[in-house]
Amino acid sequence: MKKIIDIAPLVVFVLLVLALFSFLQRDNNQLNSVLIDKNFPEFNLTKLEDEDIILSKSDISHFPAIVNVWATWCITCRVEHPFLLNLKKESKIKIYGLNYKDDRQKALSLLERDGNPFEFSIYDKEGSLAIDLGVYGAPETFLINSDGIIKTRHVGALTPEIWNKKFVIHLK
Amino acid sequence: MKSLFFSIILAISQVIWSVGIQNLDVQKELYPFDTVEEEIRFNKLLDDYRCPKCQSSNLSGSNSPIARDLKIEIYRLVKEGKKDYEITEFLTQRYGDFILYKPPFQPSTYLLWIGPFALLLIAILCVFLVKRSKQKKVSDTDLRALKKKFQSESENR
16 A cells, blocks of 8 residues: 555656647647538628629539638648649549638639639638638638538648548548 | 946836837727727737637737737627627637637536646645655654663663
8 A cells, every 4th residue: 555655646747747748749730620510601702703703602512522721822722732633633522712811813813823623712802701610721621511511621731641531531 | 337227227118118008009090999898898808819820829919810800800799799708609619619718617628627626636645645654654663762762771770
């Protein structure tokens, strides 16, 4: 009994160190979205390609779909761009863009130059839909299943590894 | 020498003070309110919400674009006459409890809230047990020493 009491502080200390260390290993840049398993929020915003067209939630009509938050000022989005183009080519999933706090002209010329993986882009100049989605840094990607429910969210550039790990499991 | 030192300190603190005042003025211009109560409430809210991008800073302490957007959103909500809990609801429905600097008391945060007190209790218990076992040891040896002394004294007699 006495021996147990003697080593108890050491055991507690070691357990505490291990627990705290495992928390340190966690990726703090990935906040869990509270919108998982919820409906995609309603919106009324213009189309990037045509400012006279007002888009709403019902325009995202082909499921499963991903909504990708992007902008010309976002460097990581350009890193991600080839992946999206490739995804459009090789997968039947529809990709919708959410052009986030950007300049319409700049955004359009970037798509013209680098290629356009999106069915269309929603032009969110003020970032209002982005706030409804809990966006805190572009690029972000949301997966919507065939019922229009958000199934996963990734913050940062998509890569084949992340795609397989976080998205493919929801596509069955 | 001493007075030079003091005047330098004074000058520095004056610069810091004036910069602070300027920031306050800028904030007032950016987010004008009709009443002082609204303004106080707004500033208190900005102190209580965490910036989701920078993560170790509150909204008022951050100039990141998302913090600015959230400030504008909170400003709009305060101007609309929304209550504090409604604004909190608005933010947590989008960004989760993460945005709160004071997390709610719920199963997922029990460890966070109770953990420190549990640790303190364990520590006090340990100190108490160690002390008691030491005391026992001391009294045992004291007893033996006393016995020896008594024996030798009786032998001497």
